[in-house]
Amino acid sequence: MTPRRWRVLAVVSIAAVLAGSLAPGATAGGLPAGVDKFLHAAGYAMIALSLAGAQRAETGRTLVSIVLATALLGVGIEVVQxxxxxxxxxxxxxxxxxxxxxxAFGWWVRTN
Incomplete structure (x- = not known):
């Protein structure tokens, strides 16, 4: 996939997580226990993977930066909720x- 497509996927992933996380009144109340945590992990995995692809991340330092930036996005959303x-x-x-x-680990495995 080209870096441009990875960037588009990153924007779409972030938008989907924002929409799902900040929709007023939406809750995971109807889901079985733990499924909402899986959905959180899957959404943020997609964000980190697509950001790594967009950056063509080659170093551990870049991947750690992507993980931290993605996690900080999550913290920011939790604060705003x-x-x-x-x-x-x-x-x-x-x-x-x-x-x-x-x-990020998925990207590292893919490229190494």
Whole structure:
């Protein structure tokens, strides 16, 4: 995939996570226990993977930066959620970090 397509995928991934995370009143209440954490991890893995692809990340330092930036996006969203009637969750933030790590690791495996 070209860097341009990776960038488009990154924008789409971030937009999807933002929409799902900041929709007023939307909750994971109807999901079985733990499924929402899986969805958090999957969304942030996709963000980190697409950012790594867009950057053609080649070094561990770049991948760590992508993981940290992606996780900080997640923390920012968790902080804002109470403003739209949602509940912030430390476990969600941890799932975001683990997902971002998995996405960056996926890129590393793909390129090495």
């Amino acid at each position: 109470p403003l739209v009637g949602r509940t912030a969750s430390l476990l969600d933030a941890v799932a975001n970090l683990l997902g971002a790590t998995a996405g």
